[in-house]
Amino acid sequence: MFGALLSAATLAGSIAIPLLPPPQTGAAVLANVTAFNRPCVGFTSTTPQRLAATATAALRALGWDVASAVGPSFDSANSLRMIAPAGAIYVHSHGDHYVDPATGKRSSGFRVDGAMCANAPKVIAPQIVAQRGATTPIVLAVVSTCHNGERSSKLPAAFGIAMRKAAPGVSGPRSFYLGYVGISWVRAAARFERAFWREVRDGSSAGGAFERALLAGFDPIDLLPEWWGSYDLYPLAPSARGVASHD
Amino acid sequence: MTNLHLSPRATVLIAVALLSAAACAAPPTALAPSDGAADPSSEANGTSGSLAGASARPIRTIALTLLEPLALAGLVSDGGTAISSEGGEARWLERLIDAQGRERLAVESTLIGAIRRLQRGGVPLDAPSGIVLSNAALATRAAAHLTALGVAVPSGVPAITAVAGRQVLSWARRMNGALVPGDGTRVVLALDGALVGLAVDSSPLGAAPSKVRTASEALTAATTLLPAGATITGVAVLGWIAPALGAGDEEQTSAPRRLAWRVRGSFADGSPFEIDLDAGSLGPLAWDWAR
Numbered sequence: 001m002f003g004a005l006l007s008a009a010t011l012a013g014s015i016a017i018p019l020l021p022p023p024q025t026g027a028a029v030l031a032n033v034t035a036f037n038r039p040c041v042g043f044t045s046t047t048p049q050r051l052a053a054t055a056t057a058a059l060r061a062l063g064w065d066v067a068s069a070v071g072p073s074f075d076s077a078n079s080l081r082m083i084a085p086a087g088a089i090y091v092h093s094h095g096d097h098y099v100d101p102a103t104g105k106r107s108s109g110f111r112v113d114g115a116m117c118a119n120a121p122k123v124i125a126p127q128i129v130a131q132r133g134a135t136t137p138i139v140l141a142v143v144s145t146c147h148n149g150e151r152s153s154k155l156p157a158a159f160g161i162a163m164r165k166a167a168p169g170v171s172g173p174r175s176f177y178l179g180y181v182g183i184s185w186v187r188a189a190a191r192f193e194r195a196f197w198r199e200v201r202d203g204s205s206a207g208g209a210f211e212r213a214l215l216a217g218f219d220p221i222d223l224l225p226e227w228w229g230s231y232d233l234y235p236l237a238p239s240a241r242g243v244a245s246h247d
Numbered sequence: 248m249t250n251l252h253l254s255p256r257a258t259v260l261i262a263v264a265l266l267s268a269a270a271c272a273a274p275p276t277a278l279a280p281s282d283g284a285a286d287p288s289s290e291a292n293g294t295s296g297s298l299a300g301a302s303a304r305p306i307r308t309i310a311l312t313l314l315e316p317l318a319l320a321g322l323v324s325d326g327g328t329a330i331s332s333e334g335g336e337a338r339w340l341e342r343l344i345d346a347q348g349r350e351r352l353a354v355e356s357t358l359i360g361a362i363r364r365l366q367r368g369g370v371p372l373d374a375p376s377g378i379v380l381s382n383a384a385l386a387t388r389a390a391a392h393l394t395a396l397g398v399a400v401p402s403g404v405p406a407i408t409a410v411a412g413r414q415v416l417s418w419a420r421r422m423n424g425a426l427v428p429g430d431g432t433r434v435v436l437a438l439d440g441a442l443v444g445l446a447v448d449s450s451p452l453g454a455a456p457s458k459v460r461t462a463s464e465a466l467t468a469a470t471t472l473l474p475a476g477a478t479i480t481g482v483a484v485l486g487w488i489a490p491a492l493g494a495g496d497e498e499q500t501s502a503p504r505r506l507a508w509r510v511r512g513s514f515a516d517g518s519p520f521e522i523d524l525d526a527g528s529l530g531p532l533a534w535d536w537a538r
């Protein structure tokens with residue numbers, strides 16, 4: 001639906017702005033591969049790469065300039081460098097409410113790949129806040145880990161997204177955060193995420209895509225998705241806004 | 248020579264039907280789902296039209312059939328598209344769009360008109376009436392929505408889960424007592440019972456093995472496949488699993504389900520996993536894991 005519009009926007013942009021892309025046009029896609037493959041576990045899987053590829057393709061279709069770190073290149077320094085200016089982010093890894101060594105209190109975050117089976121370094125909310133500073137809130141954050149859809153997660157705030165829902169037809173922030181409550185099983189997450197990305201690519205609002213994905217064939221025992229932000233958000237890159245019919 | 252004039256939609260549907268028959272036919276050993284009232288493939292809402300698509304109900308008719316009918320003024324159909332579901336079923340997807348370009352209703356139907364997926368856009372999150380239904384009332388309301396749309400109401404009590412401000416009601420599909428994960432009938436409701444969406448999924452099932460190995464044998468076989476430090480934490484449970492491309496890789500959702508022993512455990516770092524073993528050969532069919 002957005003293809004022709006985005007092509008026009010890209011063409012116009014290439015004429016008017018031949019230099020670096022403006023801030024917040026970038027998206028970061030990060031996926032842990034090592035922890036979910038031999039020898040760390042008993043199997044070989046390309047699921048992390050597939051999840052990342054699906055996210056990448058959808059974000060590109062929405063006009064985002066995507067940079068990715070999939071596998072060992074997804075380390076602490078790289079991920080913080082990529083997250084700092086990003087307007088959209090996708091993360092697939094372990095996630096939890098980890099202890100912040102600086103304060104001794106629980107924060108929230110995710111483990112990097114770092115070519116490590118276990119105890120890989122963590123990226124937690126205060127590090128993200130420090131890197132992002134006063135940057136505009138992230139437009140779309142999809143955090144495909146355990147626990148970071150819970151009310152106690154500090155990641156939405158780190159991305160500048162309040163834990164409130166702006167209902168359909170109600171104006172709200174230009175942000176949408178998607179995470180999972182409790183343990184999230186990969187098979188269910190893959191079904192949910194394929195449906196979510198397909199819908200946003202087809203022009204659904206983020207909230208509409210989320211609710212369509214609830215109808216994908218998975219059991220809520222295996223996956224409890226949650227969202228914050230604006231139901232009606234069309235998560236287009238800034239370069240694509242104004243040319244698409246919805247935004 | 249007789250000229251046969253078909254609408255573009257009918258032409259597409261016929262083409263899809265022919266392709267589907269050629270490419271997606273279940274193998275001769277596959278089981279036709281036959282698990283009674285809970286079987287969403289019973290097609291209670293379908294008709295027996297001989298021309299593919301001829302009996303698909305127009306989306307505007309469906310919109311008026313909803314218990315909370317849509318006001319159709321200002322809504323236009325996108326004309327519909329022939330699609331294939333993740334399970335390989337040929338479907339017709341049609342949407343109603345409002346003047347702002349927002350989707351108000353999307354319906355996926357089989358080529359004989361059975362509704363497989365339906366979603367309403369813009370359903371309020373808070374109950375405008377302030378009424379929040381009990382679980383029993385939600386189940387009754389979900390059944391009423393299904394009935395109004397001509398979708399078979401499964402027997403039994405649905406599992407009800409609160410998800411992101413909605414209520415998800417799931418009637419799981421079972422075959423000979425074994426769960427078919429992800430299959431069944433799901434209804435998503437707002438807190439006051441307003442319909443948000445529904446889905447009916449029924450994957451083809453492969454033939455059950457002539458001899459099903461015991462749960463004890465499955466646990467022993469699973470143990471030999473575990474990496475260092477991993478442990479089995481539960482009992483083995485039979486289920487109809489979508490086999491993975493390679494055991495551990497992404498599931499093949501369009502392949503017939505296989506009867507498997509599902510065994511759960513924990514890796515050395517405590518994160519959970521599931522290994523699925525063919526119920527006959529005990530060979531690995533798939534892994535699943537949590538992050």
